[in-house]
Amino acid sequence: xxxxxxxxxxxxxxxxxxxxxxxxxxxxxxxxxxxxxxxxxxxxxxxxxxxxxxxxxxxxxxxxxxxxxxxxxxxxxxxxxxxxxxxxxxxxxxxxxxxxxxxxxxxxxxxxxxxxxxxxxxxxxxxxxxxxxxxxxxxxxxxxxxxxxxxxxxxxxxxxxxxxxxxxxxxxxxxxxxxxxxxxxxxxxxxxxxxxxxxxxxxxxxxxxxxxxxxxxxxxxxxxxxxxxxxxxxxxxxxxxxxxxxxxxxxxxxxxxxxxxxxxxxxxxxxxxxxxxxxxxxxxxxxxxxxxxxxxxxxxxxxxxxxxxxxxxxxxxxxxxxxxxxxxxxxxxxxxxxxxxxxxxxxxxxxxxxxxxxxxxxxxxxxxxxxxxxxxxxxxxx
Amino acid sequence: xxxxxxxxxxxxxxxxxxxxxxxxxxxxxxxxxxxxxxxxxxxxxxxxxxxxxxxxxxxxxxxxxxxxxxxxxxxxxxxxxxxxxxxxxxxxxxxxxxxxxxxxxxxxxxxxxxxxxxxxxxxxxxxxxxxxxxxxxxxxxxxxxxxxxxxxxxxxxxxxxxxxxxxxxxxxxxxxxxxxxxxxxxxxxxxxxxxxxxxxxxxxxxxxxxxxxxxxxxxxxxxxxxxxxxxxxxxxxxxxxxxxxxxxxxxxxxxxxxxxxxxxxxxxxxxxxxxxxxxxxxxxxxxxxxxxxxxxxxxxxxxxxxxxxxxxxxxxxxxxxxxxxxxxxxxxxxxxxxxxxxxxxxxxxxxxxxxxxxxxxxxxxxxxxxxxxxxxxxxxxx
Numbered sequence: 001x002x003x004x005x006x007x008x009x010x011x012x013x014x015x016x017x018x019x020x021x022x023x024x025x026x027x028x029x030x031x032x033x034x035x036x037x038x039x040x041x042x043x044x045x046x047x048x049x050x051x052x053x054x055x056x057x058x059x060x061x062x063x064x065x066x067x068x069x070x071x072x073x074x075x076x077x078x079x080x081x082x083x084x085x086x087x088x089x090x091x092x093x094x095x096x097x098x099x100x101x102x103x104x105x106x107x108x109x110x111x112x113x114x115x116x117x118x119x120x121x122x123x124x125x126x127x128x129x130x131x132x133x134x135x136x137x138x139x140x141x142x143x144x145x146x147x148x149x150x151x152x153x154x155x156x157x158x159x160x161x162x163x164x165x166x167x168x169x170x171x172x173x174x175x176x177x178x179x180x181x182x183x184x185x186x187x188x189x190x191x192x193x194x195x196x197x198x199x200x201x202x203x204x205x206x207x208x209x210x211x212x213x214x215x216x217x218x219x220x221x222x223x224x225x226x227x228x229x230x231x232x233x234x235x236x237x238x239x240x241x242x243x244x245x246x247x248x249x250x251x252x253x254x255x256x257x258x259x260x261x262x263x264x265x266x267x268x269x270x271x272x273x274x275x276x277x278x279x280x281x282x283x284x285x286x287x288x289x290x291x292x293x294x295x296x297x298x299x300x301x302x303x304x305x306x307x308x309x310x311x312x313x314x315x316x317x318x319x320x321x322x323x324x325x326x327x328x329x330x331x332x333x334x335x336x337x338x339x340x341x342x343x344x345x346x347x348x349x350x351x352x353x354x355x356x357x358x359x360x361x362x363x364x365x366x367x368x369x370x371x372x373x374x375x376x377x378x379x380x381x382x
Numbered sequence: 383x384x385x386x387x388x389x390x391x392x393x394x395x396x397x398x399x400x401x402x403x404x405x406x407x408x409x410x411x412x413x414x415x416x417x418x419x420x421x422x423x424x425x426x427x428x429x430x431x432x433x434x435x436x437x438x439x440x441x442x443x444x445x446x447x448x449x450x451x452x453x454x455x456x457x458x459x460x461x462x463x464x465x466x467x468x469x470x471x472x473x474x475x476x477x478x479x480x481x482x483x484x485x486x487x488x489x490x491x492x493x494x495x496x497x498x499x500x501x502x503x504x505x506x507x508x509x510x511x512x513x514x515x516x517x518x519x520x521x522x523x524x525x526x527x528x529x530x531x532x533x534x535x536x537x538x539x540x541x542x543x544x545x546x547x548x549x550x551x552x553x554x555x556x557x558x559x560x561x562x563x564x565x566x567x568x569x570x571x572x573x574x575x576x577x578x579x580x581x582x583x584x585x586x587x588x589x590x591x592x593x594x595x596x597x598x599x600x601x602x603x604x605x606x607x608x609x610x611x612x613x614x615x616x617x618x619x620x621x622x623x624x625x626x627x628x629x630x631x632x633x634x635x636x637x638x639x640x641x642x643x644x645x646x647x648x649x650x651x652x653x654x655x656x657x658x659x660x661x662x663x664x665x666x667x668x669x670x671x672x673x674x675x676x677x678x679x680x681x682x683x684x685x686x687x688x689x690x691x692x693x694x695x696x697x698x699x700x701x702x703x704x705x706x707x708x709x710x711x712x713x714x715x716x717x718x719x720x721x722x723x724x725x726x727x728x729x730x731x732x733x734x735x736x737x738x739x740x741x742x743x744x745x746x747x748x749x750x751x752x753x754x755x756x757x758x759x760x761x762x763x764x
Contacts (some may be wrong), residue, residue: 012409024406027394202628244583
């Protein structure tokens with residue numbers, strides 16, 4: 001039943017009524033002055049969200065389209081790159097890079113563990129001929145609920161001098177601090193159905209001046225994802241191809257709400273929800289999947305022992321109409337994930353913990369007495 | 383003022399309230415059973431619209447993304463192709479083909495004139511070594527209001543035997559008859575903000591078995607636009623990347639409305655509106671830009687003599703809040719275009735003619751007495 005569905009997945013995330021109403025407005029011409037105003041306004045809002053003076057471009061497409069755009073606009077066939085992998089999304093960027101004939105060196109960590117910045121440091125320092133053209137990092141690895149130390153990795157990339165750094169911030173932007181300029185990130189990709197509190201369909205690529213310099217050298221073929229066309233159209237507050245006009249209306253409305261709340265408060269809220277989810281799960285004896293201290297502000301992955309995570313997840317959906325995320329690939333059945341990203345309030349998090357606890361109890365799978373999870377989450381939310 | 387805006391442009395086209403309400407629903411998980419039902423249903427509806435048993439794939443992106451996908455999934459670097467150009471969109475496919483290193487032979491006609499099927503016949507017959515791998519045709523050339531004879535060109539391509547035919551049906555599908563299977567079209571690209579009566583953001587690629595056979599040989603790099611990933615996910619009524627969930631809701635609603643109206647009635651309506659627009663303009667002494675007998679069912683391009691088309695267009699917008707389209711590229715100021723595509727009724731067309739006539743009269747630019755345009759349009763609508 002959609003009418004009372006509670007989305008606790010890492011995307012699509014819940015959407016405020018104000019944003020849905022903006023989405024459902026009658027469309028206008030995408031070459032009109034009125035629409036140019038929307039493009040101008042949202043571009044400024046996006047820069048605010050990215051804490052940057054760089055270009056932030058809007059693409060009609062998914063987060064993958066934005067990441068692919070970041071990669072194929074800055075690199076050339078045969079270029080050597082480093083790519084961090086500790087989950088499904090890190091692995092996806094390797095696939096994209098391979099599809100375009102890049103020479104990929106993988107920096108791996110086990111699923112659930114964070115990438116080790118020292119691994120990047122070592123490889124980058126050893127690259128005396130400066131052959132590495134780009135370093136790709138997934139900031140918040142949605143498949144495992146791990147947040148990687150993007151800031152530390154970026155510092156090592158800065159010292160290298162030649163490599164740019166491309167970051168997948170799809171589930172970190174709008175959930176925790178990602179100061180693009182301060183950290184020196186060259187390309188940031190993100191998607192609308194995440195921290196943006198919007199339905200899916202728009203994605204975003206922020207490009208530093210170093211990234212644009214790399215773009216001038218890039219020879220990989222592209223057309224719809226050719227960012228130079230977006231940049232040129234952007235100077236006229238326009239788009240190279242017909243954009244999803246109604247999603248732009250929603251974008252303006254959602255960024256309005258975010259600006260009213262303020263970045264600091266948004267980040268504190270996500271941090272509070274992360275802590276509540278973690279403490280709630282630990283209190284009922286369910287181990288976290290992500291390494292201690294590296295839980296994502298967007299999503300908490302839980303690896304219950306001796307319990308089929310899919311059975312629990314389906315029961316919570318059926319009884320309480322709360323949609324949790326399952327485990328991906330080899331983690332299916334072993335992990336479930338609680339999304340606390342975007343338009344989520346304390347009630348949503350408290351309710352999810354209570355529903356999980358209640359469901360385990362009714363399935364006869366709860367160790368200890370009911371209420372410990374609620375108590376721990378409640379304390380964390382205070 | 384958006385609240386009373388009448389969109390008479392070739393996209394975005396007007397959207398029914400039912401569709402806007404579907405668009406503004408709360409999103410659901412894109413990996414849920416509920417969403418799989420939406421994908422299954424819309425896929426069946428799309429096959430109905432294309433009059434085909436072939437795969438019809440849905441991409442989150444613009445019509446250009448769909449056309450690019452059709453090209454890069456069926457061809458390889460250096461492949462020889464024919465591309466018809468008689469307007470801005472034909473020229474765009476040449477740009478896409480060039481971006482991917484294809485060997486493009488252009489079949490040109492002047493803007494406003496239709497492509498000559500005999501030109502294709504001649505070149506295809508002379509290609510005894512069967513080097514031409516694809517023939518690209520824009521069915522309804524939106525920039526000039528010309529409908530090309532896709533059926534005749536397709537027959538010549540069938541006789542060639544090796545070349546596939548890729549058609550841009552962005553402003554013909556849902557406006558006039560495009561029987562994919564009957565005409566033997568291998569790839570059809572279209573976009574949601576056109577005959578579909580939806581906001582922009584989704585696009586569609588239909589692929590014949592011959593197109594899939596070509597796909598297996600294709601070596602052009604791609605990831606987000608890799609149609610094989612969409613086909614594989616489609617077997618599970620799913621998507622390879624997060625789709626624009628809310629636009630899918632709108633798609634289901636709009637195709638529902640179209641199925642209720644029926645293809646024959648939809649095509650008759652567009653034909654009636656085309657005739658009314660043409661007769662109305664001729665009656666007030668404004669020449670049509672498209673060659674006689676080749677007017678598009680989606681859009682009527684008008685080339686007023688001794689009148690700045692932009693002045694007229696802006697005055698109609700300001701006085702009556704009707705948005706007409708301007709001329710593109712070198713036609714700016716020389717041409718205006720009346721869109722009659724998608725969710726347009728007889729009132730909309732009659733009103734547009736009346737507003738143009740009234741505006742010309744008030745500008746002192748009307749030859750003859752006011753009412754002749756209305757009379758002619760009225761007769762055509764009867």
